[in-house]
Amino acid sequence: MIYEGKQKIWSDYQKEIPDDHYFYVRSCIRQSFFPASEATFLDITRNKLGKDIFETEHHTTCGGIAYHSDTIPQETVMTIIARQFALMAKNGYENYVCSCITSFGLYCETMETWREYPELEAKIRENLWKSCKLEFAKPKFLIHASDLIYKYRNQIAAQAVRKLVNVHTGEPLKVVEHIGCHYSKMFPSKGVGGAEYPYVLVGMVEAWGGEIVDYPERRHCCGFGFRQYFIKGNRGYSLSNTHKKFESMEPFKPDLIITNCPGCPYFLDRWQYVIAESTGKTYGQDGHGIPALTYEEVAGLVMGYDPWDLGLQTHQVGVEPLLDKMGVPYDPSKKYLGKNGKDIGEPLPCACLK
């Protein structure tokens, strides 16, 4: 890799990210898959960094899952999105931050469509008023939650209690960064670093002491792909995508995968189990998998959060080898205890994946 060339590209793709005062919208599937990630984001930004991040229980799905599964018309999706934006304006905010990459891509697509077809925007404005009696508004700044953590990465590093470093060898951890396709592949100018060399997660890893792994299939899709996964007959394609990525990254022996998308950590995590149980192949060391974490979970680890409070027990691939490498203290007996010490149940052991 020619580092100077990438630096030039990154400098061309820098987006403006306001420092404070955001309207936050959650992701449908992240709340189910990795429920503590969004809570960690809010805790870090509000309580550790003192930022004004507002959220309301009245916001809904963006409609992205239905849209990408071809089960909902685009105008309906746009009206749902217009409602979210109207809630932002109603609560006195003009900066919009979303937790989901698919939502982010869809918001970018919608705003771009409205810019190109003002008559469609007028129609949506009318739909919004007829259906919800809300005033139409558009955000001044539309950003993804990972953009915000990227902006605060040095402040987080300043408060960090540990680095992304192997405490036994003193070497930086080898980190694979995986960006959700809808972050900047559709609109490269909307993502930090563009589509080819997105810098958003690289910046975080570098600031927190890790080393980025550059491997051939780095920009390949995680395999989610909506219809590839939802329809069982196509699910083999989803699995094969993930398999291709892991085969490509395996020779570099990564310690960790960091992602900024709801689907990517899920599929990079769960498909390791399916590949292991159906073919016997594992990609980590000594029969373990490679932990695939969200950027909030990684930020939480370097800031000293308890791994079980971060929800790391909800991952299929065991995180204990990573925690040992980083020197993170943890109590194995509390792994499957949820909030208030409630037993959340321990999954059955896997045959191949440790």
Added chain:
Amino acid sequence: MVDFGFGLVPSSRINLDLFDREKYEKLVAMEPDAKICMACGSCTAVCTAGQFTPTSLREAIEDVFNAKDDKALEALKACQLCGKCSMVCPRGINTRHLILSITKVYSKK
């Protein structure tokens, strides 16, 4: 091993450098229209033989491009040369002639 009801799909990656392109070049020299097909599938949609057999000109063109000679011949085996495909081709390809040329160039007899 666990059977999940789905599994890894064999890679469809083709390295064209590994195949002999002589026949394809010969076909294109005879029938330059083979290159202008955009794989819309209109020919396959109207194909009478395609209703009952796996006949597909679209697939055959793709197969000869990807050096899958036998598959291409199989996809054209049941063609009756009725010519309905030539009536719907948006690129105006003389499909009947193309089918005959493919059979001529790729036939092993």
